[in-house]
Amino acid sequence: MKSGKFFLFFLLACMVFPLSSYAGALEDGTAAMKSGDYQTAYKLLYPLAEQGNASAQNCIGSMLCEGLGVEKDEAQAVSWYQKAADQGDLEASNALGVMYVNGQGVEKDMQKGLHYIVIAAEKGFKAAQKNAYALYYEEAQKGNVGAFHNVAIMCLDGWAGDVDPNKCIKLLEVAAENGHTKSAGALSQIYSKGMFGIQTDAQKAAYWKNIAENPPTPPAADDAGQASKSAPEAAAAE
Numbered sequence: 001m002k003s004g005k006f007f008l009f010f011l012l013a014c015m016v017f018p019l020s021s022y023a024g025a026l027e028d029g030t031a032a033m034k035s036g037d038y039q040t041a042y043k044l045l046y047p048l049a050e051q052g053n054a055s056a057q058n059c060i061g062s063m064l065c066e067g068l069g070v071e072k073d074e075a076q077a078v079s080w081y082q083k084a085a086d087q088g089d090l091e092a093s094n095a096l097g098v099m100y101v102n103g104q105g106v107e108k109d110m111q112k113g114l115h116y117i118v119i120a121a122e123k124g125f126k127a128a129q130k131n132a133y134a135l136y137y138e139e140a141q142k143g144n145v146g147a148f149h150n151v152a153i154m155c156l157d158g159w160a161g162d163v164d165p166n167k168c169i170k171l172l173e174v175a176a177e178n179g180h181t182k183s184a185g186a187l188s189q190i191y192s193k194g195m196f197g198i199q200t201d202a203q204k205a206a207y208w209k210n211i212a213e214n215p216p217t218p219p220a221a222d223d224a225g226q227a228s229k230s231a232p233e234a235a236a237a238e
Contacts, residue, residue: 075106078105
């Protein structure tokens, strides 16, 4: 994955309609937004956002972020995304995370960005899952062994989409062979119990259990500071 600004997944549909007295105005505002009538959408949704409606706050954040029907203002977009994310809006949490990752309207902060993206990802928000996987994959490519483990688990959990689980297993093996005992333990459990569609294999389960209990010395890093093995290309994010 190329470095530089991260073009992650934003959703502008604002399709969450909470049950409230504002439902009619919210529905009209989001319908106007979907149709491309952003000025009308902004006029309808802004009062709701000011009154604390999380879905409206998320939509206002989206319009400000992209300059849709209103002058673009990324700092204000961050503010509205934050308000919505604080109320549990998953679209807003993902979008807020992207803003931090890219340094849009706020000082760039990868860890804070991942925090908000993962919150949404762990609750099943697909765009956030793809973003989390892509970000951890990029870290893994830099030789971060812990990131290899995270990428592998995300891959097995379906965050990377429809990927052959055997390719995800190879990522765990990379981490385990570079001294990550948690990955070795996970491999032992997977082969012992036949998890994630992987066939049971007592020999492999015993091998990785031994590695987990008696970790080898991690291989020396190369001149770029990377682990000696890299993630299999077949398991890369699309």
